[in-house]
């Protein structure tokens with residue numbers, strides 16, 4: 039209650055079926071004449087990139103396409119996109135895809151106006167100037183990268199992730215159109231959806247930054263995602279489910295942008311970096327085990343999570359309600375046939391000490407976990423996941 043509330047988001051968010059059509063007039067209103075469309079091969083092959091390109095062309099805006107973004111992009115991939123952008127005279131960057139393409143687009147726009155190398159800006163608030171205008175359009179319902187001030191790049195040499203955090207990473211406009219999500223394969227739908235659910239749960243239980251504002255977004259995100267993730271995976275053409283996932287992920291992203299993540303993401307990074315487990319698969323597997331551990335750190339909030347996830351906990355003692363939240367997530371993973379053990383991911387018990395060491399060193403995230411988590415606790419959670 040004695041907190042100063044602060045809230046950041048893009049200048050404009052357009053969301054709903056057909057919202058992508060607004061890209062043309064909005065880009066024109068920004069004065070764009072020449073745009074670079076940053077995407078990846080999967081999104082280009084699905085035909086979405088052509089649709090978006092045509093929307094811009096119809097407004098008389100020239101468009102070149104860079105479609106070489108890799109999943110979980112590394113610094114080399116990022117530099118390739120910057121080099122392509124420097125060859126043209128672009129006045130707009132459009133990022134189209136999952137978190138991978140949107141993050142590369144956001145960093146490219148920054149590097150067109152800031153000197154030096156990308157690594158000069160790794161960390162918080164190091165970017166000096168706004169980039170050229172960006173519009174981000176997610177094609178997955180997961181990362182929330184369209185509304186966060188973060189961009190995440192892999193650094194295989196350092197066996198880590200590099201995160202750039204700055205208000206200048208936020209796009210000028212975020213456009214969330216569930217039609218763009220229909221072609222997402224079930225495996226991407228489940229993985230990116232679990233990432234979004236992790237963002238909502240972690241922001242809601244963030245030790246220092248959860249506020250009355252972020253809680254509103256986090257709770258509605260949990261309701262929408264948990265009621266529709268199974269259906270979106272089971273039947274990708276179900277538009278109601280795609281709508282819930284698109285808006286739920288947007289809300290989770292807004293919560294993430296203004297509160298943040300903690301234990302789940304700290305423990306998931308070593309799985310991604312060392313074993314190339316996709317971000318959402320790693321978060322999905324770890325989420326219920328970290329929630330089980332964290333529950334006593336904030337019993338009322340974990341009990342509320344259980345209710346948001348649709349659990350009938352009426353009449354149960356509050357502690358049991360809190361533990362029911364983790365069980366609800368396990369049931370989602372089981373129904374979607376997602377990995378729910380390290381063994382499923384072919385990661386053996388011998389790998390645990392090194393992963394635990396790497397995760398425990400992430401004090402940025404662990405210090406804001408709702409329950410104090412030591413290196414031994416981290417190791418114990420990984421062992422529970424075997």
Ligand SMILES: NC(=O)c1ccc[n+]([C@@H]2O[C@H](COP(=O)([O-])OP(=O)(O)OC[C@H]3O[C@@H](n4cnc5c(N)ncnc54)[C@H](O)[C@@H]3O)[C@@H](O)[C@H]2O)c1
Nearest residue numbers: 080081109110136137138177178181183186188190221222
């Ligand atoms: N910026 C942030 O705040 C933030 C937050 C969380 C994660 N991330 C980062 O986001 C990345 C992961 O993003 P992601 O989970 O969205 O996956 P992704 O962008 O890596 O895409 C995964 C795959 O799905 C395909 N795909 C995406 N949309 C599709 C569609 N509509 N139809 C057909 N194929 C489609 C892509 O081609 C790709 O092969 C990681 O690098 C992660 O670190 C960023």
Ligand SMILES: [Fe+2]
Nearest residue numbers: 181233237317
């Ligand atoms: Fe995430």
